[in-house]
Amino acid sequence: KINGDRLWDRLMEIAQIGGTPNGGVCRLTLSEEDKKGRLLFEDWCKGLGCSIRVDAMGNLFATYPGKDPYLPTLLLGSHLDSQPTGGKYDGVMGVLAGLEVIHTLHDQNYVPDRNIVVASWTNEEGARFTPAMIGSGVFSETFSLDYAYQQKDKEGITLHDALNSIGYKGTDSVKPNEFQYALELHIEQGPILEREEKQIGIVTGVQGIRWYDIHISGKECHAGPTPMDYRIDPMQSVPLLLTELYKISEVFGEDARITIGYIDASPAVKNTVPEKASISLDIRHPNEDQLTKMHEFVLSVIQTIDKESKSSIELEEIWHSESVVFDDNCVHAVQQASETLGYPHRRIISGAGHDSVYTSKVIPTSMIFIPCKDGLSHNELESAKKEDVIAGTNVLLHASLQLQHK
Amino acid sequence: KINGDRLWDRLMEIAQIGGTPNGGVCRLTLSEEDKKGRLLFEDWCKGLGCSIRVDAMGNLFATYPGKDPYLPTLLLGSHLDSQPTGGKYDGVMGVLAGLEVIHTLHDQNYVPDRNIVVASWTNEEGARFTPAMIGSGVFSETFSLDYAYQQKDKEGITLHDALNSIGYKGTDSVKPNEFQYALELHIEQGPILEREEKQIGIVTGVQGIRWYDIHISGKECHAGPTPMDYRIDPMQSVPLLLTELYKISEVFGEDARITIGYIDASPAVKNTVPEKASISLDIRHPNEDQLTKMHEFVLSVIQTIDKESKSSIELEEIWHSESVVFDDNCVHAVQQASETLGYPHRRIISGAGHDSVYTSKVIPTSMIFIPCKDGLSHNELESAKKEDVIAGTNVLLHASLQLQHK
Ligand SMILES: NC(=O)NCCC(=O)O
Ligand SMILES: NC(=O)NCCC(=O)O
Numbered sequence: 001k002i003n004g005d006r007l008w009d010r011l012m013e014i015a016q017i018g019g020t021p022n023g024g025v026c027r028l029t030l031s032e033e034d035k036k037g038r039l040l041f042e043d044w045c046k047g048l049g050c051s052i053r054v055d056a057m058g059n060l061f062a063t064y065p066g067k068d069p070y071l072p073t074l075l076l077g078s079h080l081d082s083q084p085t086g087g088k089y090d091g092v093m094g095v096l097a098g099l100e101v102i103h104t105l106h107d108q109n110y111v112p113d114r115n116i117v118v119a120s121w122t123n124e125e126g127a128r129f130t131p132a133m134i135g136s137g138v139f140s141e142t143f144s145l146d147y148a149y150q151q152k153d154k155e156g157i158t159l160h161d162a163l164n165s166i167g168y169k170g171t172d173s174v175k176p177n178e179f180q181y182a183l184e185l186h187i188e189q190g191p192i193l194e195r196e197e198k199q200i201g202i203v204t205g206v207q208g209i210r211w212y213d214i215h216i217s218g219k220e221c222h223a224g225p226t227p228m229d230y231r232i233d234p235m236q237s238v239p240l241l242l243t244e245l246y247k248i249s250e251v252f253g254e255d256a257r258i259t260i261g262y263i264d265a266s267p268a269v270k271n272t273v274p275e276k277a278s279i280s281l282d283i284r285h286p287n288e289d290q291l292t293k294m295h296e297f298v299l300s301v302i303q304t305i306d307k308e309s310k311s312s313i314e315l316e317e318i319w320h321s322e323s324v325v326f327d328d329n330c331v332h333a334v335q336q337a338s339e340t341l342g343y344p345h346r347r348i349i350s351g352a353g354h355d356s357v358y359t360s361k362v363i364p365t366s367m368i369f370i371p372c373k374d375g376l377s378h379n380e381l382e383s384a385k386k387e388d389v390i391a392g393t394n395v396l397l398h399a400s401l402q403l404q405h406k
Numbered sequence: 407k408i409n410g411d412r413l414w415d416r417l418m419e420i421a422q423i424g425g426t427p428n429g430g431v432c433r434l435t436l437s438e439e440d441k442k443g444r445l446l447f448e449d450w451c452k453g454l455g456c457s458i459r460v461d462a463m464g465n466l467f468a469t470y471p472g473k474d475p476y477l478p479t480l481l482l483g484s485h486l487d488s489q490p491t492g493g494k495y496d497g498v499m500g501v502l503a504g505l506e507v508i509h510t511l512h513d514q515n516y517v518p519d520r521n522i523v524v525a526s527w528t529n530e531e532g533a534r535f536t537p538a539m540i541g542s543g544v545f546s547e548t549f550s551l552d553y554a555y556q557q558k559d560k561e562g563i564t565l566h567d568a569l570n571s572i573g574y575k576g577t578d579s580v581k582p583n584e585f586q587y588a589l590e591l592h593i594e595q596g597p598i599l600e601r602e603e604k605q606i607g608i609v610t611g612v613q614g615i616r617w618y619d620i621h622i623s624g625k626e627c628h629a630g631p632t633p634m635d636y637r638i639d640p641m642q643s644v645p646l647l648l649t650e651l652y653k654i655s656e657v658f659g660e661d662a663r664i665t666i667g668y669i670d671a672s673p674a675v676k677n678t679v680p681e682k683a684s685i686s687l688d689i690r691h692p693n694e695d696q697l698t699k700m701h702e703f704v705l706s707v708i709q710t711i712d713k714e715s716k717s718s719i720e721l722e723e724i725w726h727s728e729s730v731v732f733d734d735n736c737v738h739a740v741q742q743a744s745e746t747l748g749y750p751h752r753r754i755i756s757g758a759g760h761d762s763v764y765t766s767k768v769i770p771t772s773m774i775f776i777p778c779k780d781g782l783s784h785n786e787l788e789s790a791k792k793e794d795v796i797a798g799t800n801v802l803l804h805a806s807l808q809l810q811h812k
Contacts, residue, residue, distance in 0.1 A: 083673065083675060083678060084673045084675065085626060085673045085678075085681065125675075125677075126675075126676060126677055127673075127675045127676075127677070127678070130676070132677060188631060189628045189630070189631045189632075190628070190630075190631025190632060190633070191631075191632075191633070191636060192631075207630065209630065211676055219782075219785070220491060220784060220785040220786075221781075221782055221783065221784060221785055222595045222596070222757070222758055222783040222784040223663065223665035223667065223688045223690070223784075224595070224596075224613065224615065224663060224688075224690055224756075224757035224758040224759065225594060225595040225596025225597075225756070225757025225758050225781065225783070226595075226596055226597075226663075226757070226781065227596070227597070227660065228655050228660065228662075228663065228664075229660075230597060230781065233665075235648070235665075235666045235667075235669075236652060238644065238645070238648055238666075238669075239644070239645040239646075239647075239648035239649040239652065240645075240649075241645075242641070242644055242645035242648075243645040243646075243649070246642060246645065249634050254633065254634065254635075256634075257629065257630060257632075257634065258634075259629035259639075259641075259676075259677065259678075259679055260641045260644075261629065261641075261671065261674060261675050261676045261677065261678055261679075261680060262671040262674035262675070262676075262680065263641075263644075263669045263671065264674075265667065265668040265669065267489065267490045267491045267533075268667060268668035269489060269490065269531075269532075269533045269667050269668070269784070270532060270533075270536070270617055270665075270667045270668075270686045270688050271531075271532055271533075271538060271665065271667065271688055271758075271759075271784065272489060272491075272533070272665075272667055272784040273665055273667070273784075274667060274668065275491070275785075280676045282629045282630075282676050282677055284629070284630055350630075350631070351628070351630035351631025351632070352628055352630040352631050352677075353630065353677075375627075375631065375632065375636065376625075376627055377627065377628040377631070378626060378627060378628040378629075378675070378677065378678040378679075379625070379626040379627055379681075380626075
């Protein structure tokens with residue numbers, strides 16, 4: 001069994017880096033806080049004799065040496081970055097749980113047959129750079145390095161420059177073929193486990209996600225002297241667009257998700273009809289066919305309203321992460337570990353995207369969930385019970401040992 | 407008659423300061439560009455023997471000496487600041503026209519009976535700090551200096567700090583009682599004069615303006631795992647709110663104006679249901695009673711939707727500029743000048759707010775409008791004809807001389 005106090009103390013210590021007055025964390029990827037978090041994690045790993053590698057995306061790999069360094073390896077981990085108003089668990093718990101697994105082996109002087117690598121992936125959140133999970137996305141060759149480097153944050157800083165600015169554009173080449181299996185522990189970020197009083201979610205897959213920017217173009221003019229019927233006002237298209245888009249909930253039922261995170265107007269001045277506005281749109285469904293139908297629904301809403309409205313409206317698709325089914329062996333190992341340890345558990349599909357989506361494209365992968373309070377995440381009040389964090393990490397340890405011997 | 411080439415050349419020269427690639431101007435109040443514009447204007451004034459005063463709001467006053475320095479004075483001018491994507495005429499034309507009036511007198515070695523003061527007011531646009539016309543607003547004692555100093559831009563910089571940062575927190579005390587009359591030349595910023603082929607608008611008043619921020623509060627959560635019926639999503643209140651608010655056009659007819667310049671969501675991340683959103687709202691009507699009814703309409707929309715929706719919705723009123731009727735003597739002087747000079751003209755009510763709104767509270771005031779292309783303003787493509795700029799400035803000169811002798 002793992003050392004729960006040590007793990008919990010580390011979680012609370014790293015939460016100070018970027019800690020907010022409301023008890024949350026703001027540790028945006030490739031920020032100075034992210035750098036501090038990475039360095040602390042590296043220190044902890046080095047204390048166990050791990051070697052550290054950093055690839056061209058700033059993904060961090062800490063290797064705990066096994067008996068045969070040439071055998072394919074087990075990959076644990078998650079991400080250290082957070083939302084701007086994020087919590088203490090999303091991502092970082094999975095990284096520190098991986099560290100705790102190797103620390104437990106180290107305590108026992110147990111040398112595993114194979115190396116164990118604990119990774120922290122760059123820009124999982126997608127809060128600073130688009131899309132989410134771009135670090136593991138490049139690792140899995142879903143995105144090219146060039147594409148990733150060109151992504152810009154809201155200040156116009158490229159991911160490439162941000163990597164350089166904190167000194168994390170690495171030179172190590174870390175390829176999927178050195179890994180045999182991958183496991184990730186994470187909070188559920190939704191209400192199911194808590195409601196059903198299960199301590200462990202055996203994650204069998206991840207729902208599909210599509211991201212868009214809807215661009216509305218009009219004509220900038222003065223809010224006072226310009227008659228209403230002279231205006232080509234992007235904001236006047238917003239109510240109809242949103243009314244129609246939110247119908248996705250009714251049309252596609254309770255498994256469908258739709259989120260509008262923000263609407264950016266330009267020039268964003270009180271007394272000027274904006275030149276343009278853009279709406280961020282996130283839609284999700286566990287069933288990829290249904291997600292395709294939701295996509296077609298969005299297309300037809302845009303086309304209809306573009307025709308009816310004075311402004312012109314365009315849909316830009318910026319990310320599509322297809323629904324994923326995790327590897328049977330990995331799912332089975334998590335199931336067995338939960339049963340052996342006697343934790344109440346159930347199978348579950350992830351509503352959030354995770355780095356495991358991309359590792360699963362190139363390495364047999366699965367995930368372990370634990371409950372979080374009120375199902376709340378991407379919120380400074382995000383919270384998880386110490387006993388659940390410990391349970392999840394014990395499952396991670398046991399599933400890891402089992403997969404080591406496959 | 408004024409020197410049209412000199413005036414035009416100055417307009418084009420100052421338009422380089424903050425000039426944009428699209429032919430517009432970005433000279434936000436109290437920016438480095440604003441400072442450069444102010445210094446150029448001061449140089450021109452000093453070349454004519456003017457003395458310069460700057461008050462605690464950074465309002466600039468250039469005094470051209472008359473025969474009797476103790477007689478109440480004529481106040482000309484407008485503002486040198488621009489919208490972020492503004493044009494070459496809004497504001498600056500009125501300042502340089504005032505300068506051209508005194509330059510013309512200077513050319514003729516004509517010493518007026520009374521001093522003439524050309525002013526440039528701070529933050530007329532209201533694009534950087536709220537509300538618009540705050541410089542003339544403090545001058546007229548509509549706002550306290552403290553209130554003005556506390557206003558913040560989107561970066562959180564106070565107006566007070568911005569004044570200091572460009573060295574324009576002045577120490578001169580300039581009071582309304584030193585002035586007898588005030589005149590301001592401006593582009594119409596709307597389509598009426600152009601459509602009716604009039605060169606001069608004799609501005610008899612300004613419509614009323616009310617500004618609000620509508621605050622919607624919800625609960626931040628994850629876009630993926632959070633079921634739709636768990637959410638308290640501020641963005642989901644937006645379509646109904648906007649649909650109801652835009653009905654102002656139908657209910658109050660074509661004289662009513664409603665503009666939503668932007669919607670700010672926080673934290674503004676694609677995969678997070680926002681904690682809160684705020685909508686900027688600008689409503690206007692020439693008739694103050696109708697504007698009051700529009701205000702009540704807004705109140706009742708907010709109350710109704712606040713009750714019906716899961717989010718809580720609050721209305722914050724941030725500015726009310728009541729409709730204004732200009733001084734008869736000043737209006738008459740502009741009318742007579744237009745007739746004498748033979749320019750096609752009509753009476754008109756301003757749709758935009760102007761510094762004259764606030765000077766008119768403490769000094770008899772009126773305005774002169776000239777047409778602008780397609781009625782377009784608050785747009786980089788804003789444009790006015792040289793011959794109209796000249797006509798407007800000639801009317802300003804003649805009306806000024808007439809008022810000098812009253
Ligand atoms: N785990 C997590 O919050 N990932 C962010 C990616 C997404 O699901 O939008
Ligand atoms: N003239 C002008 O554009 N003023 C800005 C104030 C307003 O009317 O909103």
